[in-house]
Amino acid sequence: MSDRLLRTGDIARHCGVTTETVVSWIKSGKLAACSTPGGRYRISARDCVQFLREYKMPVPEEWIAGDQYADRVTAEEKSRMDQLVLPKASMAALVAALKKTYRVFGPTRRGRSTAFDEIEDPADLQLDYTSTILPPKKFVLPPKEKLLDFNIKTGEAREPEQDDKPVAILGIHPCDMQGILRLDFAFSRGHAEASYLDRREKMLFIGTSCNPDEYCFCDAVGTNKFDEGFDLFLSDIGQSYLVDILTERGRDVISGLEMQPVTDIDLYEAFKARERCADHPGRKLVPKASTLALLAKDCEDLDLWEELGERCLACGTCNLVCPTCYCFDVRDELALDLKTGERSRFWDSCQLDEFAEVAGGESFREKRANRQKHRFNRKFRYMAGEYGAPFCVGCGRCSRQCVADIDIVEIANDLEKAVADL
Amino acid sequence: MAVEERDCGCAEKLYLPRPAKITKVRQLTATEKLFELEFEDGSELDHQPGQFVEVSIFGYGEAPISVSSSPTRKGSFELCVRAAGSLTGAMHKLPEGSTLGIRGPFGKGFDTEQLKDKDLLFIGGGIGIVPLRSLINYVLDNRGDYGKVTILYGAKTPDELLFVDELKAWEENPSVDYRVTVDTGDDAWQGHTGVITTLITDVQPDPDATYAVAVGPPIMYKFVLLSLKSKDFHDDHIIVSLERRMKCGVGKCGHCQINSIYVCQDGPVFNYAEIKDFPEAF
Numbered sequence: 001m002s003d004r005l006l007r008t009g010d011i012a013r014h015c016g017v018t019t020e021t022v023v024s025w026i027k028s029g030k031l032a033a034c035s036t037p038g039g040r041y042r043i044s045a046r047d048c049v050q051f052l053r054e055y056k057m058p059v060p061e062e063w064i065a066g067d068q069y070a071d072r073v074t075a076e077e078k079s080r081m082d083q084l085v086l087p088k089a090s091m092a093a094l095v096a097a098l099k100k101t102y103r104v105f106g107p108t109r110r111g112r113s114t115a116f117d118e119i120e121d122p123a124d125l126q127l128d129y130t131s132t133i134l135p136p137k138k139f140v141l142p143p144k145e146k147l148l149d150f151n152i153k154t155g156e157a158r159e160p161e162q163d164d165k166p167v168a169i170l171g172i173h174p175c176d177m178q179g180i181l182r183l184d185f186a187f188s189r190g191h192a193e194a195s196y197l198d199r200r201e202k203m204l205f206i207g208t209s210c211n212p213d214e215y216c217f218c219d220a221v222g223t224n225k226f227d228e229g230f231d232l233f234l235s236d237i238g239q240s241y242l243v244d245i246l247t248e249r250g251r252d253v254i255s256g257l258e259m260q261p262v263t264d265i266d267l268y269e270a271f272k273a274r275e276r277c278a279d280h281p282g283r284k285l286v287p288k289a290s291t292l293a294l295l296a297k298d299c300e301d302l303d304l305w306e307e308l309g310e311r312c313l314a315c316g317t318c319n320l321v322c323p324t325c326y327c328f329d330v331r332d333e334l335a336l337d338l339k340t341g342e343r344s345r346f347w348d349s350c351q352l353d354e355f356a357e358v359a360g361g362e363s364f365r366e367k368r369a370n371r372q373k374h375r376f377n378r379k380f381r382y383m384a385g386e387y388g389a390p391f392c393v394g395c396g397r398c399s400r401q402c403v404a405d406i407d408i409v410e411i412a413n414d415l416e417k418a419v420a421d422l
Numbered sequence: 423m424a425v426e427e428r429d430c431g432c433a434e435k436l437y438l439p440r441p442a443k444i445t446k447v448r449q450l451t452a453t454e455k456l457f458e459l460e461f462e463d464g465s466e467l468d469h470q471p472g473q474f475v476e477v478s479i480f481g482y483g484e485a486p487i488s489v490s491s492s493p494t495r496k497g498s499f500e501l502c503v504r505a506a507g508s509l510t511g512a513m514h515k516l517p518e519g520s521t522l523g524i525r526g527p528f529g530k531g532f533d534t535e536q537l538k539d540k541d542l543l544f545i546g547g548g549i550g551i552v553p554l555r556s557l558i559n560y561v562l563d564n565r566g567d568y569g570k571v572t573i574l575y576g577a578k579t580p581d582e583l584l585f586v587d588e589l590k591a592w593e594e595n596p597s598v599d600y601r602v603t604v605d606t607g608d609d610a611w612q613g614h615t616g617v618i619t620t621l622i623t624d625v626q627p628d629p630d631a632t633y634a635v636a637v638g639p640p641i642m643y644k645f646v647l648l649s650l651k652s653k654d655f656h657d658d659h660i661i662v663s664l665e666r667r668m669k670c671g672v673g674k675c676g677h678c679q680i681n682s683i684y685v686c687q688d689g690p691v692f693n694y695a696e697i698k699d700f701p702e703a704f
Contacts, residue, residue, distance in 0.1 A: 147437040150480040155521050157480065159438055190687055191672035193436055300701060327676030330437075330669055332483045341481055343437070348676070355677060358667045359485070359506040362640070364680075364702060374679075374702075382682035 004045040004063070011048060014060060025051075032238025034265065044265060050087045050239040072258050079251070084259040085266055087240045092122040095170070097256055102168035102204055105139065107132055119170065127171045128236075130213045131397060135323035136169055136176050140183055140200050141347075147330065148343040157343075159195070166202035173210045174277070175395040177230060178223040179323025180205070185387055186326055204249060207233040208241070209273040214282020215396030217409055221289045223393045224277040235270035242270035283409050287416040289390050292380035299415045300373075308411065309369025311404045316349030318375065318398035318406070324383070324391050325349075350374055376411055436672050439478040439523025445498060447518050450584050453504050454549075455514055456490070459524070460498045467499040467524075470531030471556035472663060472691040476671045477501065478523030479516075482509040486668035488553035488690075489527060494563040502552045502584065528671040532557045532635065532661065532691050534564075540633045541570040543625065545646055547618050547638020551575055551584055553663055553690075554637045558592070565597060570632075572599040572625055576618030580604050580611045599625075618642065622649040629654040637663040643704050647694070660694035664703065 008022040011031075015022070023041065025031040032047045045063045052059045073084060086094065098104045107126045108117040114129040116136055150157040172180075180200075187196040207230040210216075218224040226233050231250030234241035242262060245251050287295055299305075319325040329348040334341040348355065351372075356365035365371050383391035392408065399407040446458035461467070467475070469489050476484045485507065491500035505514045516522065534557070542561060546554045561568050573592055577583045583602070592600040601621050603614040614621065618638070627634070634655055636646050643662060650660055666678035666685040678685040681700045697703045 152480050155441060155480075157438060157523070159435055187674070191436055191674070193672075193674065326674070328670075328674070329677075330483065330675065332481050334481050343480070343483070345675070350676065350679075356667065356679075358665060359510070364666060370702075374681075377681070385682070 005042040006045055006048055006063070008041050008043070011043060015052075015057060032269075044263070046260065046263075047239040050089055053087075054089050054239075073261055075255070077261075078255060078259060081261075082245050083262045083267075084243050084245070084254070085237075085240045085262055086234070086243050086254070086257065086259055089239075090257060091125060091127075093257055094253070095119055095122040095125070097253055098168045098170065098204070101166070103165050104168050104170055105136075106170040116169070125171065127208050127234075128211065129171075130211050130216070131173075131395060131400065133401070134321060135179055135395065135397065136172055137179060137183060137323050137326070139167055139169060139203065140180060140196065141326055141328075143347045144344055146342050146344045149340070150332075150343060151340050152334075153339045162195070162198060166204070167199075168204040168206065170206045171208045172205055172230075173218075173395075174207060174225050174228075175210075175216070175218040175223045175393040176323055177205060177207055177228065178218075178225065178393045179395070181229050182324045182383075182387060182391055182393070183326055186324075186383075189386075204253070205230045205232075206250070206253075209233075209235045209270075210277055212277050212280040213396070213400075214280070215400045215407075215409075216277070216280060216282070216394060217285050217396060218394035219278040220285035221390045221392055221394040224274070226274055235273045237266050237269035237273060240266070242266050242273075283407070283413075285394075285409050286413045292390060292412060293384055295412070295415050295419060296377050296381040298419055302415070302418055304411075304414055304418055305369040305373045308372040308406060309367055311406060312351065312368045312372055313404050314351050314353060314368050314371070315403060316351045317401055317403060319349035319351060320347060321397040321401050323393050323395055323397070324379070327355075350378075372406070372411075376408070379408075380412070436674075437525070437670070439476070439484075439525045441521050442524045444516055444518055444520050444522065447516075450502065450586075451582055453506075454584060455503055455505075456585075457501045457503060457513070458498050459501065459522075461524070462521070466496060467493070467527055469493050469499065469527035471534065471560045472531030472553055473527035473529045474553075474668065474671075474686075474690065475501070475524050475526035475528065476668070477503075477509070477513065478525065479509055479512050480523070482512050484523075484525070484669070485509040485513075486528075486671065486686075488556070488663075490552045490555050492556050492559035492563055494560055502555075504549060526671055528668070529686050529690050530688060534560060537561075537633055537635075538567045539569060541627060541631050542568060542572070543627050543632050543634040544571070544573045544575075545618060545622070545634060545636040545638070546573070546575045547636070547642035547646070548577055548582070549584075550636075550638035550642070550663070554635065555585060555588070557635065559588075562592075562595070562598070570599070570627075571597065572601075572627070574601050574603075574618060574621040574625070576603045576605070576621065576638075578605045580608050601625075617645070619645045619649045622646065622653070627653060627655075629656060629659065633659050633661060635661045640665075640704065647704075656695075657698060658693055658695035662692055662694055662697075663690045664692060664697075665690065 008019045012019045012022045026033045031051045033041045033043045104119045105116050106119045107114045107129045108124045109126050114132045146160045148157045187193045231247040233244040327348045328345040330345050332343050357363045379392035441462045442459040448456045474486050474488045478484045487501045490502045505511045592598050607615045668678045668686045669675045671686050673684040673687040680702045
């Protein structure tokens with residue numbers, strides 16, 4: 001398939017501006033373009049049409065008709081093709097389609113950060129983000145979750161009913177999707193937990209490609225996977241998204257939307273968008289992910305852990321923001337009538353003093369150094385051994401948000417160095 | 423996304439307790455009571471010696487308690503509880519006829535098959551006698567399946583000895599070598615004084631034919647293990663039961679972790695050989 005290419009002059013003439021202005025649109029990211037080997041900008045007719053529509057400017061007929069193929073795919077094509085293009089201008093239509101069946105959650109601006117929130121107005125969606133404060137694990141494992149309603153007088157107890165409307169997450173990154181898959185593993189093995197699995201089964205995941213920062217290291221732990229766990233994956237190709245349809249449930253979502261066929265340029269741009277996760281600034285994980293388990297084992301007795309213990313404040317932030325931490329505490333709360341009440345579970349942290357305490361007051365992990373060691377071992381050795389891949393997904397949240405600036409990549413690199421020095 | 427096969431029947435509703443009635447309460451010592459319980463629906467607990475249950479009292483929460491009775495004694499099961507916290511304190515105030523909730527049984531108990539035809543050296547330190555009693559009575563109820571039975575029990579003072587009626591029965595049982603010690607005696611105490619390891623020095627078990635089953639507080643293990651090693655015991659002939667903070671009982675909440683294992687799933691009973699190298703075990 002090919003797409004007609006326009007020059008900056010073509011667009012400038014149509015819009016009544018100078019070519020310099022068009023170049024400034026390209027440089028500011030408003031208009032997608034590629035360049036020839038000689039450094040001249042070329043803009044695909046389709047990207048230009050979407051740009052004009054977005055800014056509500058008139059569109060010349062010949063640019064729309066200029067494609068060899070129809071601008072839109074047919075319903076029949078949508079039912080069998082696994083890759084299609086969705087213009088960014090159609091995000092509102094996507095959200096509307098989702099809202100018919102799901103409660104829609106996506107990344108939104110929260111102060112200077114990003115956080116997953118319920119999307120009522122599609123304009124609130126902040127899909128161009130690196131990371132959120134809390135990972136989307138809060139949707140599969142709520143920070144507070146009721147386990148039972150009970151009545152002390154009658155002795156009766158009941159498990160709560162599940163919510164009616166299932167949840168769709170729009171704009172989840174591969175690292176966070178891999179985090180959810182690891183939680184699925186934790187709640188399926190051994191005693192499978194029905195409430196987690198029932199809620200999880202109904203959820204829809206639409207992934208988007210990421211803009212990593214210096215804390216990210218998903219590629220080092222192999223979690224930059226674009227086809228696992230998602231129902232749809234959206235790769236950012238400028239004015240549009242290349243949509244990979246990965247499940248039939250995902251296909252149902254786009255069945256009512258106007259989609260476009262994929263061109264070679266689209267495929268290339270999508271590839272570049274995904275490659276951003278492999279090639280980004282900042283610290284790199286020095287040891288290979290496959291060696292981390294053995295590294296942790298060899299470093300059991302190093303002083304390095306003592307130093308970390310000194311710096312750590314045992315605040316538990318690292319566990320709260322981690323996509324694969326799921327330890328919880330269980331507590332009963334009475335209503336004011338002192339007859340009825342709830343038994344609920346709450347996110348807990350192995351870094352907190354009381355976590356390993358038994359009746360009588362003895363703690364089996366009293367030193368902070370040992371708790372830091374436990375966290376590292378759990379992510380790269382214990383759970384990794386059970387799951388078959390590191391349990392840490394490389395999202396960088398713990399390092400990004402640690403009050404004491406403890407950085408999990410630095411820990412791994414220091415361990416590697418310490419072993420080399422031995 | 424498929425849901426894996428459930429392991430045991432109780433995994434359906436993991437957190438919903440089953441009601442059980444307290445049919446008998448006996449004060450054993452100043453701080454410990456023995457509760458006899460029956461499920462309201464008449465079912466058996468169907469446990470292995472060494473397993474535990476989560477006792478639920480709405481408003482207080484739950485606490486993990488080892489089952490102290492043998493599964494050979496049907497119709498009811500027994501929990502020996504020390505009043506150590508808010509839930510166990512509340513439990514002590516419950517009269518006969520009250521109902522509480524039970525989840526379980528959970529965990530890996532003593533391997534009664536593996537111990538068949540072996541000589542058994544039971545070592546109970548203090549409250550460790552509580553889960554050990556479940557196995558001892560199981561063995562005595564199936565006496566022909568097992569070899570020599572030696573029971574060593576140590577408590578801090580004579581007042582803290584648990585199950586005194588049964589201790590007498592074990593002492594009088596000709597097929598059992600029962601020895602008891604206290605750390606400090608009182609005026610009435612005629613028996614042995616000294617820590618539990620002093621009892622181990624007096625026995626001569628055949629290390630190839632004997633399995634040692636030791637249960638007690640963390641501090642006890644260090645010395646008992648040294649004592650057993652000095653008697654040439656193999657690591658894999660030593661069975662221990664380790665206490666951790668079990669909350670959910672189903673391997674999810676994470677509180678009972680010893681390094682890579684969940685005590686509520688892979689324990690609380692362990693073969694010493696399999697956990698001796700875990701830094702957080704002892």
